[in-house]
Amino acid sequence: MAKAFNDFFVNLGPNLAKKIPDSETEFHTFLKSRNSQSLFFAPVVEEEIKDIINNLNNKKSSGYDGVTNFLLKHIINEIISPLSYILNQSLFRGKVPQKMKIAKVIPIFKKGQKDSLNNYRPISLLTSISKVLERLVYVRSLKFLVNCNILSDSQFGFRKRHSTTHALLTFIDKVAHAIDDAKHTIGIFLDFSKAFDTIDHEILLYKLNHYGIRGRALDWFRDYLTERKQFVSINGHDSELKLISCGVPQGSLLGPLLFILYINDLQNSSQILSFICFADDSNVFFSHRDPQTLINIVNNELNLVQSWIQANKLSLNIEKTNFMLLSNSLRVLPNHIRINDNNLCQVDTTKFLGLHIDKELTWKTHINYLSKILSRNAGILNKLKKNSPVIFYRICIYR
DSSP states (O other), rough: OOHHHHHHHHHHHHHHHSSSSSSOOOGGHHHHOOOOOOOOOOOOHHHHHHHHHHHOOOSSSOOOOOOOOOHHHHHHOOOHHHHHHHHHHHHHHHHOOOOGGGEEEEEEEOOSOOOGGGGGEEEEOHHHHHHHHHHHHHHHHHHHHTTTOOTTBBBTOOTTTHHHHHHHHHHHHHHHHHHHHHHHHEEEEETTTTTTSSSSHHHHHHHHHHTTOOHHHHHHHHHTTTTTTTEETTTTOOOOEOOOOOOOTTSSSHHHHHHHHHHTGGGGGGGSSSEEEEETTTEEEEEEHHHHHHHHHHHHHHHHHHHHHHHHOOOOOOTTEEEEOOOOOOOOOOOEEEEETOEEEESSSSETEEEETTTOOOOOOHHHHHHHHHHHHHHHHHHHHOHHHHHHHHHHHHH
């Protein structure tokens, strides 16, 4: 079973990438001017390492080496000197120790038939020390990217002073203004197929170089991405190690950052559509008073978005990609919304960054959703109070 899961998870990205047709457009045509500045990895000091380790959570799960965050915190004073040397050598030489590139994968059942591998989510567990190294690189890289103003204004994920709340407020503000101007808005909610698993390493490294990650820093990222391996562990049984050929590491700190850099130029595919992205949740919007003009423009611009997707060797899950018409007066569009010759499904409600949105922004769907959760939890507390009056009393006092 462990071998079957490992073969399946490792081949997810490559098998999907093979199905993506060659693009007539080169991916680099969507990139804007090259950043003239370059990233330099500043040396690591022992106090910085201690701070990172002390801020790790105390989860009992560990990577393949069996060293938990809890254990690492208790032995850090004894190993800080050699660990500091090793981490500095990694940054200075542009090399990542091979033992830090091994992931222990646990399959977690989602829903559906339990005998289908498709119905399991891989949870990757990395070593605690590799997380420390990633944090050091993450802090230096993000500071550089922010100072150089590299990250797209439409990207709200994994950035300071940006959150799902900011993304949602931006979306609501755009739609509300459109409604006030008697405009109709179409929102397309894109769903990338296994986005983190299909990222092309050569395209990613090209973009990192374009954004200013060059020289020894680029060598480090190249080594970080290559020769990564994983094995699956089920009930104490481990599969053999298998090589990962594409994608960014799941369960890592750098994976999401590398992903948002990979799609950082998505908004350059269209000069008309508005983009709101949070990591791999990418959504586009456009408003107009005339319904037919609205459809024509959206369909034409979606062709450009599809060109970007294909050029960057990504693919859409058409079945999960849908659109919503947000309007006070228009209920039915005179024509279809299409992408890549496929009609998109129109929905009246959708879940957008954790919030259930309806086409009229009444919030009834989200209120009903929250009411059901609160009602269920109230029922649980009602049952608990009969058997555990002291616990229930303390919960009430705490609240």
